[in-house]
Amino acid sequence: MLAHLYPHEMNIYGDTGNVLVLRRRLEWRGLAVEVVPVGVGTAIPPTTDILLGGGGQDAAQGEIGADVLTKGPDLRAMAADGVVMLAICGMYQLLGHEFLTHDGQRIPGVDVLDVVTRGSDTRLIGNHAVDTAWGQIVGYENHSGLTELGPAASALAATSVGKGNNGIDRTEGCLTNNVIGTYLHGPVLAKSPAFADELIARALRRRGDEIDLEPLDDAVALRAAVVAAGRPR
Numbered sequence: 073m074l075a076h077l078y079p080h081e082m083n084i085y086g087d088t089g090n091v092l093v094l095r096r097r098l099e100w101r102g103l104a105v106e107v108v109p110v111g112v113g114t115a116i117p118p119t120t121d122i123l124l125g126g127g128g129q130d131a132a133q134g135e136i137g138a139d140v141l142t143k144g145p146d147l148r149a150m151a152a153d154g155v156v157m158l159a160i161c162g163m164y165q166l167l168g169h170e171f172l173t174h175d176g177q178r179i180p181g182v183d184v185l186d187v188v189t190r191g192s193d194t195r196l197i198g199n200h201a202v203d204t205a206w207g208q209i210v211g212y213e214n215h216s217g218l219t220e221l222g223p224a225a226s227a228l229a230a231t232s233v234g235k236g237n238n239g240i241d242r243t244e245g246c247l248t249n250n251v252i253g254t255y256l257h258g259p260v261l262a263k264s265p266a267f268a269d270e271l272i273a274r275a276l277r278r279r280g281d282e283i284d285l286e287p288l289d290d291a292v293a294l295r296a297a298v299v300a301a302g303r304p305r
């Protein structure tokens with residue numbers, strides 16, 4: 073089951089597309105899929121296999137901030153239990169310890185990832201391609217929050233041309249067990265099919281389902297990735 077966190081408040085630059093991509097890749101293989109929206113005041117279903125959360129502006133993060141904290145215990149327990157999570161940009165920041173906005177507001181996070189984010193006066197913008205253990209991941213970054221990884225956090229990838237977590241240490245995103253935070257919008261999974269399948273494979277493995285994922289025709293997705301990667305800003 074896919075849980076879509078804050079579909080109304082946290083969905084910029086096409087991030088809901090990540091949910092659609094996973095749904096389709098499961099359906100194309102004849103695997104059952106259910107998508108459950110999880111909004112303010114709604115609990116995350118305990119049967120969640122993959123949790124997806126998108127980006128949002130600072131204001132949207134402030135609006136849902138209190139609700140995110142109420143979900144903190146569940147999010148930490150699920151992360152510890154190996155639930156697969158993909159959090160983009162604003163939601164990535166909220167899975168960390170805190171986000172200090174550029175105008176001095178403190179939005180506490182839920183401590184799932186060992187990262188902290190501070191707002192800045194510059195925006196890090198552009199298409200961004202990074203190499204990971206599952207091939208190239210291509211997305212679009214647009215953020216002014218600068219994220220630093222703590223000692224318990226590992227970067228998802230190293231940056232080459234893009235800015236990534238903070239524009240300084242050449243890291244992009246964070247990977248801790250099955251929890252992934254990234255600045256790549258786009259939606260990132262539409263241009264990163266191997267990454268999408270990695271999330272599905274991890275979720276199936278956690279359930280004890282030994283299913284070999286049938287290869288799909290990813291020609292269009294890979295072509296889109298080449299075009300986007302060729303247009304960094």
Ligand code: GLN
Pocket residue numbers: 084126127128129130131133160161162163214215216217218
């Ligand atoms: N408000 C955050 C920032 O600009 C997140 C933006 C986003 O999710 N794209 O850093």
